[in-house]
């Protein structure tokens with residue numbers, strides 16, 4: 426079984442500016458560098474939650490998911506091989522660095538490079554204390570798709586994700602464990618990253634983190650608020666150099682009673698977007714920024 430999002434690997438055109446943003450402002454920890462790669466960790470045992478690579482344009486390199494066991498990685502490989510819209514990039518077990526664990530890479534139906542890993546090296550980390558507003562790790566990733574139904578089917582068939590809820594025919598939320606969603610898809614005119622969400626310890630730490638970003642001169646793109654679907658808190662910011670949108674979040678709904686959960690279709694309205702309504706409202710600019718631009722990283726797996 427897939428358990429969670431381990432990390433996102435991003436290509437960034439201005440490494441100096443991106444490092445400053447993620448380390449100094451977004452409060453990730455520098456884990457290490459390797460040629461043109463920078464690894465950033467959070468308050469969790471994952472070696473890194475973000476990998477940056479110097480690229481001519483902003484692009485998503487890899488979405489990395491954790492699997493419970495090497496057998497689970499092999500099972501995904503079987504499903505990738507059989508799926509007409511998936512393409513194997515790297516067979517399980519061929520990663521050269523043992524700290525990468527038992528790893529598989531494939532292209533999804535829209536050309537994103539997806540990784541599934543079991544047994545990767547863990548990292549000594551400093552746990553996030555109460556009141557401290559460093560991210561704990563990655564909560565979820567939202568992706569823009571031109572085929573929303575296809576996305577829900579593909580990720581169900583290949584990674585075993587289950588649909589938690591819909592917003593009309595605009596968004597689909599998928600889970601793997603009890604968290605309401607680890608990944609979601611939004612209907613868009615092109616394929617791109619919508620946003621990456623980082624988990625804060627709780628709502629207090631989430632508000633402190635949001636305030637700290639404002640204090641450093643970063644105005645929220647949207648929020649703070651609490652979503653109607655998934656019930657998680659949200660404040661969205663933009664990394665000015667890469668243009669990627671990042672979210673601070675906390676307190677997501679957990680689906681403990683798996684048997685009795687029935688996906689709902691929510692209306693696309695203000696209450697679904699934000700139960701609180703105290704922060705900056707969602708407007709056309711928010712939608713435009715979350716839509717982003719077509720990802721130049723599709724169908725071209727990164728060299729590392």
Ligand SMILES: [Fe+2]
Pocket residue numbers: 565567620622659672
């Ligand atoms: Fe989100």
